[in-house]
Amino acid sequence: MAEPETFGPRLKKLKRMPHIFSQVLELPFASDSPVNSEETEAAFRFVIKDLEMAIDGTVRAEVLRIVPGAKKVVLRGVSRTGSALSELETWRFRLPPCTNPDATSASYQDGVLTVVVPKSWSCKEDKCGGVVAEDNGSAVSVGLVSSIIVS
Numbered sequence: 001m002a003e004p005e006t007f008g009p010r011l012k013k014l015k016r017m018p019h020i021f022s023q024v025l026e027l028p029f030a031s032d033s034p035v036n037s038e039e040t041e042a043a044f045r046f047v048i049k050d051l052e053m054a055i056d057g058t059v060r061a062e063v064l065r066i067v068p069g070a071k072k073v074v075l076r077g078v079s080r081t082g083s084a085l086s087e088l089e090t091w092r093f094r095l096p097p098c099t100n101p102d103a104t105s106a107s108y109q110d111g112v113l114t115v116v117v118p119k120s121w122s123c124k125e126d127k128c129g130g131v132v133a134e135d136n137g138s139a140v141s142v143g144l145v146s147s148i149i150v151s
Helices: none
Strands: 022-031 035-039 043-048 053-067 070-080 090-094 105-109 112-118 123-126 133-137 138-141
Touching: 022 112, 053 112, 070 105, 070 112, 090 105
Parallel strands: 022 070
Antiparallel strands: 022 090, 035 043, 043 112, 053 070, 053 105, 105 112, 123 133, 133 138
8 A cells, every 4th residue: 555645845854063153162061151251462261160170181172173164172181070961051152263273272270271262363343243353454354153265
């Protein structure tokens, strides 16, 4: 016996995107964790004082290339001792295109974790909330999505 024919739109399975922005810093803490962030002319600095941190040897930053053009900075040697976090609950920060994730450094001293992401050129915010990256005097507005095309 033949199966009945169905009418209407076919349902497609949604695929999870591996990234939303081209450069992201991901820390092994809950998204609502108190992370102090500071931007200077040279870098972005993130300071975390969490009593539920477990340090496994040396703390270091590692850059993962998710797909061509997309990078995620993660920490190795540090984990959370509390309840496990789902991927959606993880603390993330979209890095502007003027940062250099490959040169990210991490250190742990006296219960304080510090992550520094240096800038490769200066960043300024435009009136629309997007980032304007300046390199050698030429400004490029990249809007809300962290991408830049250099020709």
